[in-house]
Amino acid sequence: MAAATPRRQPTLDEVAERAGVSRSAASRVLNNAPYVSRPTREAVEKAIKELGYRPNRTARALATRQTGIVALALSHDDPALFADPFFAQVIVGVSAVLEETDLHLLLCLASSGRGRSRLTNLLQARGVDGIMLMALHGDDPLTGIVDRAGLPVVHGGRPLHVEPQWYVDSDNLGGARLATEHLLALGRTRIVTITGQMATQVGEARHRGYREAMIMAGREPYGMAESDFTEAGGAAAMKLLLDRHPDLDAVFAASDKMAAGALRVLSDAGRSVPADVAVVGFDDLDVAAQTDPPLTTVHQSIQALGREMARMLLALIAGESPTSLILPTGLIRRGSA
Amino acid sequence: MAAATPRRQPTLDEVAERAGVSRSAASRVLNNAPYVSRPTREAVEKAIKELGYRPNRTARALATRQTGIVALALSHDDPALFADPFFAQVIVGVSAVLEETDLHLLLCLASSGRGRSRLTNLLQARGVDGIMLMALHGDDPLTGIVDRAGLPVVHGGRPLHVEPQWYVDSDNLGGARLATEHLLALGRTRIVTITGQMATQVGEARHRGYREAMIMAGREPYGMAESDFTEAGGAAAMKLLLDRHPDLDAVFAASDKMAAGALRVLSDAGRSVPADVAVVGFDDLDVAAQTDPPLTTVHQSIQALGREMARMLLALIAGESPTSLILPTGLIRRGSA
DNA sequence: ATGGGGACTGGAAGCGCTTCCAGAAATGTC
DNA sequence: GACATTTCTGGAAGCGCTTCCAGTCCCCAT
Known part of the structure; x- marks a missing residue:
């Protein structure tokens, strides 16, 4: 680089020499291992301070076979949709936990083929000590890649048809049930649902929660429209449902954004919320508090999801056997x- | 970990042995260095394939003194505010460029003291080959830490009173001028501004752009209120300004969120936009298209900012001397x- | 005095790769 | 056919750390 480094960083050898001890001794004080005498420790610490010594991360990694780095791999159809605050929340949660350790976070946006092969490479080259994966689609090839890596892996959410050994997930099923039961408790009977993509586990689970609640209450599911979790999608689905079931009196939307779209359509159609139609969303994003009327919704903590993923990965790396988690x-x- | 790795990954030595050549020869084909005969190359490639060999990243890093990792350090008063899509956009831009290389991205949320010392450590321990820094506050201690690291550093935005050697920044000054000039061209004369924090370079630059445009047009700056880039802050500032300058006929808000807040207050106050009061924002976030009326605003591409930062860092690492950039x-x- | 056991120590062998170098082999030139 | 080049090769020395191991030292019970 153009801004020259004045001189090499000092090495442990130099520290040892200056302290008048062997390199092994110096290493021992560095890792504060047992069997180091007072004078040795002090001499080494003095030398370290005087030289401004910092152990080289790479060298240590090679010797210990531990990189001190964990990866968070995110997959999404559209790379630009990474801008969804969802991911940011995951990252905040993960970071909060890692901050207490001396592990660092490597971020892999692995939507493209290129991104996936980079990730494969990283894993096989033992570039990280473990990995957290958020693959939103059912059949994401990432799932296989990562499981084959022979490294600790924690999944965020579950892929559609398989149950990974270690995962953290929100209780989508339970939440959807809760929402629907709430609507039923309000005396609504003609409850429809707007689902997310049924090809995702989240979409499927939230829809199943709705169905189960309806059936448990002795009612047939009244109507559903599959959408895509977005506001525009929610609006379109709402139009469709109003058309098919003009007498509907409640809607459970599987995301707040879709609920917001639905709210807009309902208002345009002259239905008043909640008087004519009650609406419940899912996610409890910021948007939920800002709709008109404010949205009743199912809360899930994405930060907590991130935190628990990180904790689980730490446990795995430490050789423990944590158990998968479903967050309420x-x-x-x-x-x- | 509990999921046992079946067996060690093969090493270059094993590849060499199997191919019947020396380790140096094998290394040469790996890095396709010159002076490798056809038969040697083929034998090594065959062995690699058969063994499923992958060069170990850490070992290579130690030998080459290049980690193949670059850091993106983000600083913010409130760590939770990392959820701002701004950062996500930066990450998307950076990733897009890195994806074409074999560098990986390490993400450091370094708001806390703990985060800062972790970063310091990472840099001094030569854990990364270079670093991109987004320090939003003027006197962020990160700036000093990072500049002292003796590593290639690229700043995103400029700290308040210093000009880093290498940075990428949006043309905040020019954009603010543009906005104000537009308002002037519309025939507005009683133009007020809602600024972001004046302790940030962005806040200061956008305010200066407003002032300069006013003065160039032969007018005194008509009124200003310092706010904090948020919607709530923008609303509060707008109230204040309406109070102080009831006859204002235009407002330049230094962010779209503040503009959205202002719009709300104006509408509550019975002023029609743009008839009574013209409003221009800054950033061109999604929210700008959704306000009522849709917001005229100054566009900046945060993804482009990220991209250029990454490109600049690559150049620096390659030993070139790129020149700092101000994006239009x-x-x-x-x-x- | 004697031996047994802990507390320390430094030498040496790694970790898995790159790279320098001296020399062998192949190629070219007249 | 003699010589200078050029291509290719493997040995060896790193990169900067950890860790095993065989010792040395000292203290205390016998």
Whole structure:
């Protein structure tokens, strides 16, 4: 680089020499291993301070076979959709836990083929000590790649048809049930649902929660439209449902964004919320508090998801056998239901 | 870990042995260095394939003194505010460039003291080959830490009172001028501004752009209120300004979120936009297209910022001397002005 | 005095790769 | 056919750390 480094960083050998001890001794004080005498320790510490010595991470990694780095791999159809605050929340959660350790976070946006092969490479080259994976699609090839790596792997959410050994997931099923039960408790009977993509585990689980709640209450599922978790998608689905079931009196939308779209359509159609139609969303994003009326929704903590993923990975790396987690969701009552 | 790795990954020595050549020869084909005969190359390639060999990243890093990792360090007062899509955009831009190389991205959320010392450590321990820094506050201690590391450093945005050697920045000054000039061209004369924090370079630059445009047009700056880039802050500032300058006929808000807040207050106050009051924002976030009326604003591409930062860092690592960049901003005309 | 056991120590062998170098082999030149 | 080049090769020395191991030293019970 153009901004020259004045001189090499000092090495452990130099520290040892200056302290008048062997390199092994110096290494021992560095890792504060047992069997180091007071004078040795002090001499080494003095030398370290005087030289401004910092152990070289790479060298240590080679010797210990531990890189001190864990990866978070994110997959999404559209790389630009990484901008979804969802991912940011995961990262915040993960970082919060890692901050307490001396592990660092490597971020892999692995949507493209190129990204996937980079990830494969990273794993096989033992570039990280473990990996957290958020693959949102059912049949994401990442899942296989990562499981084959022979490294500790924690999944965020579950792929559609397989149960990974270690995962952290939100209780989507339970949350959707909660939402639907709330609507039923309100006396609504003609409850429809707007689902996310049924090809994702999240979409499927939230839909199943709705169905189960309806059936448990002795009712047939009243109507559903598959959408894509977006506001525009939610609006389109709502139009469709109004058309097919003009007498609907409640809707459970599997995401807040879709709920927001639905709210807009309902208002345009002259239905008042919650009087004519009660609406419940899912996610409890910021948007939920800002709709008109404010959205009753199912809360899940994405930061907590990130945190638990990181904790689980740490445990795995430490050789423990943690158990997979399903994080609780809860109903937040606001104005729309 | 509990999921046992079946067996060690093969090493280059084993590849060499199997191919019947020396380790140096094998290394040469790996890095396709010159002076490798056809038969040697083929024998090694065959052995690699048969063994499923992958060069160990750490070992290579130690030998070459290049980790193949670059860091992106983000600093913010409130770590939770990392959820701002701004950062996600930067990451998307950076990743897009890195994807074409074989460098990986290490993400450091370094708001806390702990985060900062971790970063310091990482740099001094030569854990990365270079670093990109987004320090939003003027006197962020990160700036000093990073500059002292003796590693290639690229700044995103400029700290308040210093000009880093290598940076990429949006043309905040020019954009603010553009916005104000647009308002002037519309015949508005009583133009006020809502600024972001003046302790940040962005806040200061956008305010200066407003002032300069006013003065160039032969007018005194008509009124300003310092805010904090948020919607709530923008609303509060707008109230203040309406109070102090009831006859204002235009407002330049230094962020779209503040503009959205201002719009809300104006509408509550019975002022129609743009008839009574013209409004221009800054950033061109998604929210700008969704306000009522849609917001005329200054566009800047955060992804491009990320991309250019990454490119600049690559150049620096390659030993070149790139030149700092100021990315253009442009006016997007929508309904509010 | 004697031996047994802990507390320390430094030498040496790695970790898995790159790279320098001296020399062998192949090629070219007249 | 003699010589200078050029291509190719493997040995060996790193990169900067950890860790095993065989000792040395010292203290205390016998």
